Amino acid sequence: PHAGPVESKNEAAMSELVPEPRQKPVVPMKPMGINANLLGYIGIDTIIEQMRKKTMKTGFDFNIMVVGQSGLGKSTLVNTLFKSQVSRKSSGWNREEKIPKTVEIKAIGHVIEEGGVKMKLTVIDTPGFGDQINNENCWEPIEKYINEQYEKFLKEEVNIARKKRIPDTRVHCCLYFISPTGHSLRPLDLEFMKHLSKVVNIIPVIAKADTMTLEEKTEFKQRVRKELEVNGIEFYPQKEFDEDLEDKTENDKIRQESMPFAVVGSDKEYQVNGKRVLGRKTPWGIIEVENLTHCEFALLRDFVIRTHLQDLKEVTHNIHYETYRAKRLNDNGGLPPMTVETEENHESNL
Amino acid sequence: QFSDSAGYVGFANLPNQVHRKSVKKGFEFTLMVVGESGLGKSTLINSLFLTDLYPERYIPGAAEKIERTVQIEASTVEIEERGVKLRLTVVDTPGYGDAINSQDCFKTIIQYIDNQFERYLHDESGLNRRHIIDNRVHCCFYFISPFGHGLKPLDVEFMKALHGKVNIVPVIAKADTLTLKERERLKRRVLDEISEHGIRIYQLPDADSDEDEEFKEQTRVLKASASIPFAVIGSNQLIEVKGKKIRGRLYPWGVVEVENPEHNDFLKLRTMLVTHMQDLQEVTQDLHYENFRSERLKRTGK
Numbered sequence: 297p298h299a300g301p302v303e304s305k306n307e308a309a310m311s312e313l314v315p316e317p318r319q320k321p322v323v324p325m326k327p328m329g330i331n332a333n334l335l336g337y338i339g340i341d342t343i344i345e346q347m348r349k350k351t352m353k354t355g356f357d358f359n360i361m362v363v364g365q366s367g368l369g370k371s372t373l374v375n376t377l378f379k380s381q382v383s384r385k386s387s388g389w390n391r392e393e394k395i396p397k398t399v400e401i402k403a404i405g406h407v408i409e410e411g412g413v414k415m416k417l418t419v420i421d422t423p424g425f426g427d428q429i430n431n432e433n434c435w436e437p438i439e440k441y442i443n444e445q446y447e448k449f450l451k452e453e454v455n456i457a458r459k460k461r462i463p464d465t466r467v468h469c470c471l472y473f474i475s476p477t478g479h480s481l482r483p484l485d486l487e488f489m490k491h492l493s494k495v496v497n498i499i500p501v502i503a504k505a506d507t508m509t510l511e512e513k514t515e516f517k518q519r520v521r522k523e524l525e526v527n528g529i530e531f532y533p534q535k536e537f538d539e540d541l542e543d544k545t546e547n548d549k550i551r552q553e554s555m556p557f558a559v560v561g562s563d564k565e566y567q568v569n570g571k572r573v574l575g576r577k578t579p580w581g582i583i584e585v586e587n588l589t590h591c592e593f594a595l596l597r598d599f600v601i602r603t604h605l606q607d608l609k610e611v612t613h614n615i616h617y618e619t620y621r622a623k624r625l626n627d628n629g630g631l632p633p634m635t636v637e638t639e640e641n642h643e644s645n646l
Numbered sequence: 647q648f649s650d651s652a653g654y655v656g657f658a659n660l661p662n663q664v665h666r667k668s669v670k671k672g673f674e675f676t677l678m679v680v681g682e683s684g685l686g687k688s689t690l691i692n693s694l695f696l697t698d699l700y701p702e703r704y705i706p707g708a709a710e711k712i713e714r715t716v717q718i719e720a721s722t723v724e725i726e727e728r729g730v731k732l733r734l735t736v737v738d739t740p741g742y743g744d745a746i747n748s749q750d751c752f753k754t755i756i757q758y759i760d761n762q763f764e765r766y767l768h769d770e771s772g773l774n775r776r777h778i779i780d781n782r783v784h785c786c787f788y789f790i791s792p793f794g795h796g797l798k799p800l801d802v803e804f805m806k807a808l809h810g811k812v813n814i815v816p817v818i819a820k821a822d823t824l825t826l827k828e829r830e831r832l833k834r835r836v837l838d839e840i841s842e843h844g845i846r847i848y849q850l851p852d853a854d855s856d857e858d859e860e861f862k863e864q865t866r867v868l869k870a871s872a873s874i875p876f877a878v879i880g881s882n883q884l885i886e887v888k889g890k891k892i893r894g895r896l897y898p899w900g901v902v903e904v905e906n907p908e909h910n911d912f913l914k915l916r917t918m919l920v921t922h923m924q925d926l927q928e929v930t931q932d933l934h935y936e937n938f939r940s941e942r943l944k945r946t947g948k
Contacts, residue, residue: 580899
């Protein structure tokens with residue numbers, strides 16, 4: 297019998313050892329009958345526990361970028377996602393400050409711990425995107441930043457004396473915030489996603505969804521999905537990267553029904569039916585962020601953090617990064633130095 | 647005087663404003679509506695005038711919007727209430743603020759306003775002046791996004807370019823996306839920025855001394871700094887609340903009532919508009935039109 301490494305998306309604690317290039321789907325071990333010819337228990341399955349222990353020791357990196365016009369609740373949503381003050385909003389940035397004249401890239405790192413597992417979370421904010429009168433090419437600084445992280449990683453990889461664990465600053469996930477107009481996408485949304493879906497995992501979300509009734513939400517989501525499809529925009533989870541039928545079924549449902557997630561964020565708690573819940577208080581009721589009948593925040597959270605976190609990293613490494621690497625190697629027949637942003641922009645709470 | 651019974655818009659109050667002048671021929675009023683798409687403009691207009699001004703509405707997708715320039719679309723509707731006729735023209739500006747590069751998006755709008763002034767000037771200088779049609783824009787509702795932190799660069803540029811040509815009334819629609827605190831903060835921020843940039847928005851005149859107390863009090867309330875810009879919600883859908891059918895929006899967490907002053911400023915906006923239609927026309931005539939006229943005549947050296 298052929299025993300291979302058992303991979304499961306649901307294991308949040310996966311190894312930080314250098315991941316292998318994407319393999320063909322491994323044929324799962326055929327279930328053994330009771331009268332199987334097993335001579336005894338070998339203990340191969342303990343590798344899961346070993347990997348888990350290792351990850352708990354080393355922790356892992358996760359880099360999430362947020363893109364969208366000013367005021368769509370990006371910072372609040374990220375804080376809500378990680379139940380922590382991890383965004384630019386919490387790091388002393390004054391909301392009363394003027395909108396920057398060009399798109400800035402601001403990366404803030406935090407270490408958060410849960411159940412013994414340490415995550416080095418970096419939130420990359422993009423203030424100024426879409427806020428000017430002329431927003432032509434405003435996605436370019438963002439694309440540049442993403443490619444620079446690939447370049448950094450590539451440089452480390454080709455070193456003769458490589459670090460045991462290459463620091464991973466590559467953007468694993470880009471949350472794109474769609475304004476809840478109820479009509480359709482905006483031209484800028486299309487342009488951004490067209491350009492960037494080829495270099496990074498884009499997860500579109502409908503921001504401030506408490507402005508739409510259930511019907512309006514359903515219609516708008518359908519409309520957005522259609523527009524994305526018609527314009528050839530492949531958001532994460534991309535169809536072509538579904539590994540097997542199980543993936544495809546699960547992801548099809550998410551792609552065709554759930555996404556884009558219509559979310560509401562909040563860092564305030566209120567008492568509802570005797571429980572303390574995260575929400576927004578209005579004269580006509582309290583909007584509960586984690587209540588699935590109110591909004592889809594919990595779906596987004598589960599999707600990004602509880603089920604697809606590892607896959608986001610894998611697709612970034614095995615697909616987007618490899619695409620970048622292949623292009624670089626082809627273009628130059630080698631690796632001439634490319635200027636890379638210094639560490640100046642990267643704040644850290646480490 | 648200002649009944650809130652369902653279906654009553656309130657402009658039947660106009661005669662009181664003109665101090666007993668004859669109103670047999672009815673009133674004309676042109677309202678321009680400007681703002682990015684999806685800010686609730688059409689819903690609000692329909693709610694204000696209890697009509698459906700846009701029955702066959704087509705909303706273009708993003709790819710189509712990339713090609714589009716700003717259009718000017720005028721719809722006229724005749725509304726009659728308690729014997730008073732109003733010929734209302736709503737001028738829409740689809741395409742405004744939608745393009746990736748919105749640099750020139752209000753050129754078309756400025757041109758339209760100037761054209762109406764030009765036409766009036768021409769008619770005024772003509773021989774038959776009895777039946778001059780007044781198509782000048784009397785009021786411009788400028789929609790500010792409730793999703794931002796204040797004015798956007800485009801908002802500032804637009805208002806600076808147009809405050810000398812038309813009465814600008816800033817409005818925040820889809821106000822149900824804001825908590826009360828957020829609403830206050832946004833209003834304050836907008837007012838600060840308006841003042842900072844020297845933008846002149848329409849100012850409600852003080853009540854005349856011969857008006858009754860109720861009207862004076864109402865004017866005080868409207869002029870209170872917490873009112874402007876009005877944060878409103880529009881809807882013509884009827885929802886049953888406590889046995890009554892009221893206009894509102896039904897959410898899983900509650901019902902937002904359009905005509906509930908604790909929920910939003912819709913009633914204030916409606917009151918302001920209908921009780922000041924006359925003043926809006928006068929200011930357009932005495933200030934904006936006169937500015938245009940003197941500039942125009944200076945230029946041609948007449």
